[in-house]
Amino acid sequence: MSQDIWNFIFIGITFTIYIGIALWAKAGSTKEYYTAGGDVSAFANGMATAADWMSAATFISMAGIVAASGYDASRFLMGWTGGFVLLTTLMVPYLRKFGKATVPDFIGDRFYSKTARVVAVICALFICMTYIMGQMRGVGIVFSRLFSIEISTGVIIGGSIVFFYAGLGGMKGITYTQVAQYCVMVFAYTIPVVFISLALTGNVIPQMGLIGDFTKGGGEAVPLLQKMNDLSVELGVTKYTDGSLSTIDMFCITAALMAGTAGLPHVIVRFFTVKSVKAVRKSACWTLSFIAIIYLTAPALGLFARTNLVDEINNKTYQEAPSWFKNWENQSMIAWVDKNNDGIIQYGQGTAFVGKPIMDGEKRGEQGQRLVSNEISDDVNEVYYDRDIIVLANPEMAGLPPWLIALVMAGCVAAALSTAAGLLLVLSTSISHDLMKKIIKPDMSDKQEMAYARIASFVALVIASYFGINPPSSFVAKTVAFAFGLAASSFFPTLLMGIFSKRINREGAIVGMISGISFTFAYIFYFQFIADHKDYLFGISPEGIGFVGMIINFIVTFVISYFTPPPPQEVQDMIESIRIPSGAGKASH
Amino acid sequence: MSESKNNAAAHYKGSLKIVGSILIIWAFISFGCAIIFRTWMDANMPKIGNAPFGFWMAQQGAIIGFVILLLVYTYLMNKLDHKYGYGEED
Numbered sequence: 001m002s003q004d005i006w007n008f009i010f011i012g013i014t015f016t017i018y019i020g021i022a023l024w025a026k027a028g029s030t031k032e033y034y035t036a037g038g039d040v041s042a043f044a045n046g047m048a049t050a051a052d053w054m055s056a057a058t059f060i061s062m063a064g065i066v067a068a069s070g071y072d073a074s075r076f077l078m079g080w081t082g083g084f085v086l087l088t089t090l091m092v093p094y095l096r097k098f099g100k101a102t103v104p105d106f107i108g109d110r111f112y113s114k115t116a117r118v119v120a121v122i123c124a125l126f127i128c129m130t131y132i133m134g135q136m137r138g139v140g141i142v143f144s145r146l147f148s149i150e151i152s153t154g155v156i157i158g159g160s161i162v163f164f165y166a167g168l169g170g171m172k173g174i175t176y177t178q179v180a181q182y183c184v185m186v187f188a189y190t191i192p193v194v195f196i197s198l199a200l201t202g203n204v205i206p207q208m209g210l211i212g213d214f215t216k217g218g219g220e221a222v223p224l225l226q227k228m229n230d231l232s233v234e235l236g237v238t239k240y241t242d243g244s245l246s247t248i249d250m251f252c253i254t255a256a257l258m259a260g261t262a263g264l265p266h267v268i269v270r271f272f273t274v275k276s277v278k279a280v281r282k283s284a285c286w287t288l289s290f291i292a293i294i295y296l297t298a299p300a301l302g303l304f305a306r307t308n309l310v311d312e313i314n315n316k317t318y319q320e321a322p323s324w325f326k327n328w329e330n331q332s333m334i335a336w337v338d339k340n341n342d343g344i345i346q347y348g349q350g351t352a353f354v355g356k357p358i359m360d361g362e363k364r365g366e367q368g369q370r371l372v373s374n375e376i377s378d379d380v381n382e383v384y385y386d387r388d389i390i391v392l393a394n395p396e397m398a399g400l401p402p403w404l405i406a407l408v409m410a411g412c413v414a415a416a417l418s419t420a421a422g423l424l425l426v427l428s429t430s431i432s433h434d435l436m437k438k439i440i441k442p443d444m445s446d447k448q449e450m451a452y453a454r455i456a457s458f459v460a461l462v463i464a465s466y467f468g469i470n471p472p473s474s475f476v477a478k479t480v481a482f483a484f485g486l487a488a489s490s491f492f493p494t495l496l497m498g499i500f501s502k503r504i505n506r507e508g509a510i511v512g513m514i515s516g517i518s519f520t521f522a523y524i525f526y527f528q529f530i531a532d533h534k535d536y537l538f539g540i541s542p543e544g545i546g547f548v549g550m551i552i553n554f555i556v557t558f559v560i561s562y563f564t565p566p567p568p569q570e571v572q573d574m575i576e577s578i579r580i581p582s583g584a585g586k587a588s589h
Numbered sequence: 590m591s592e593s594k595n596n597a598a599a600h601y602k603g604s605l606k607i608v609g610s611i612l613i614i615w616a617f618i619s620f621g622c623a624i625i626f627r628t629w630m631d632a633n634m635p636k637i638g639n640a641p642f643g644f645w646m647a648q649q650g651a652i653i654g655f656v657i658l659l660l661v662y663t664y665l666m667n668k669l670d671h672k673y674g675y676g677e678e679d
Contacts (some may be wrong), residue, residue, distance in 0.1 A: 211637055
């Protein structure tokens with residue numbers, strides 16, 4: 001059977017499962033819509049949270065980033081897992097005990113202020129919208145490669161599916177769909193890597209392969225990392241195990257990603273679906289374990305792919321190059337420019353040409369390679385590869401059967417859809433519950449509130465799809481990292497101080513949130529669209545600026561709170577009560 | 590009433606201790622070993638398999654550490670809950 005048929009079968013089967021679950025789990029009340037009824041098991045919630053958490057960016061791009069930048073990529077590996085320690089120890093047990101369904105709910109009540117609630121709603125909309133645009137783009141790209149359709153059509157198909165099960169089933173539909181999506185993702189991610197590890201290092205466990213020996217071809221066993229470092233020196237690029245980022249930038253980005261993780265509303269709300277505070281802790285352990293399975297595989301995959309790439313391509317003639325090289329060249333994801341006209345592929349320091357490849361129609365060069373019309377650079381490097389192919393192409397690199405490649409495709413789609421659905425839920429409940437019910441129309445019935453939630457999720461998806469189809473410059477590629485900066489500078493400090501200090505009041509919280517998020521946004525916007533990267537503040541890139549925004553939020557909130565009156569007694573009592581874990585009851589709204 | 594209030598205060602104090610210790614280790618294995626002291630760790634600590642210590646911590650060790658930390662946190666907090674009579678059944 002051809003690859004296309006396998007792809008259709010796998011995507012078809014997984015979509016049927018998702019839609020079937022959505023129909024089965026159709027939410028009947030706002031309680032089911034917001035918290036899935038509040039009795040999801042810790043294990044199932046752990047899986048669902050892991051799927052919610054791992055976006056298209058994690059699934060498709062992370063291994064590619066590791067392959068391209070070695071040690072530097074650790075900021076993502078540590079940032080996106082380490083945040084769960086903060087989330088679990090400092091946030092969710094207390095927010096779960098508080099017992100309301102949304103994050104703006106907590107901020108509105110804790111800071112006894114409608115203004116605080118509105119600011120929180122705006123922050124939530126802002127963070128989720130930035131994030132969901134990237135997901136929709138991801139869905140579109142995968143679909144367009146799968147079925148050779150336009151990206152815009154792919155975005156619309158993905159959007160319709162997400163609306164169907166998120167808008168219809170609410171949290172209940174999402175939870176059980178995400179359990180299925182996690183299973184698809186974990187198999188799709190790990191199975192090909194096991195085979196690659198076997199081929200390169202003779203080790204079945206990829207994590208051991210990373211620190212093991214390179215044994216391919218029956219030659220003398222050399223440590224794999226040593227081999228990669230030597231190759232890097234030979235090619236004139238940074239050693240794989242050394243970083244090129246400055247320590248301060250590395251520190252700030254990792255910290256921003258960690259704090260952002262602990263402040264992301266779509267992850268926090270997932271923990272409102274379990275029974276008790278005790279179950280929250282247990283569920284968080286499951287979540288991080290499920291995430292770790294994939295996050296510990298990514299660095300191994302990155303190293304293997306880089307080794308394969310250098311080993312099979314560098315100093316080979318175009319005719320000798322493996323078939324995946326040519327397949328992905330046909331997809332415009334790989335390109336080779338024969339700068340010195342020797343017919344041999346040279347891989348090395350620098351870029352092959354400026355920007356992404358613009359193929360010169362179907363024109364072929366002397367060796368049969370596709371020609372690009374980009375401006376050629378002066379660097380020695382002749383090869384361009386899109387980092388995102390590392391996961392997509394790795395079954396092919398390892399010579400695995402077509403059905404496994406189809407499984408990987410299905411995994412990519414699952415990763416993007418699960419995250420988009422989780423975000424969509426936060427968007428729609430922020431509007432229906434926190435804006436409509438709590439502020440504009442307090443006398444709404446349960447039914448009306450749900451109708452608003454569904455309308456809101458539809459509108460949000462339309463907007464997200466629009467930006468997925470027409471991304472504002474290169475912005476979308478980096479949006480995920482930016483969403484974390486925004487969450488780190490707004491929600492994380494405010495929630496943290498709201499839980500652990502009785503003295504922090506509404507004035508401090510409101511001004512703090514606004515100053516944190518506007519500083520971060522302005523910095524990102526400034527360097528994305530206006531200024532040059534040489535002028536970074538203390539050498540901190542926009543990816544890591546959320547950490548500084550967070551500190552600003554902390555200081556501003558603290559100072560203003562101490563110059564204004566303390567919160568009323570009932571709020572102080574409430575803070576005391578959320579610190580006691582027992583008697584949480586079901587999350588309400 | 591006063592006894593339960595005492596219990597609540599003692600429980601909160603105990604939980605802050607647990608959270609504090611967990612976060613100190615958390616910061617040490619990630620920011621410490623893998624970023625700030627990495628070069629020193631690479632040079633002076635034993636290799637993990639074929640990987641320099643700091644590099645391995647950054648790519649795998651810290652993540653394994655996070656999972657263990659959460660398990661320890663959950664165990665200690667559940668024990669603390671029981672000690673002060675806030676324990677709950679599953």
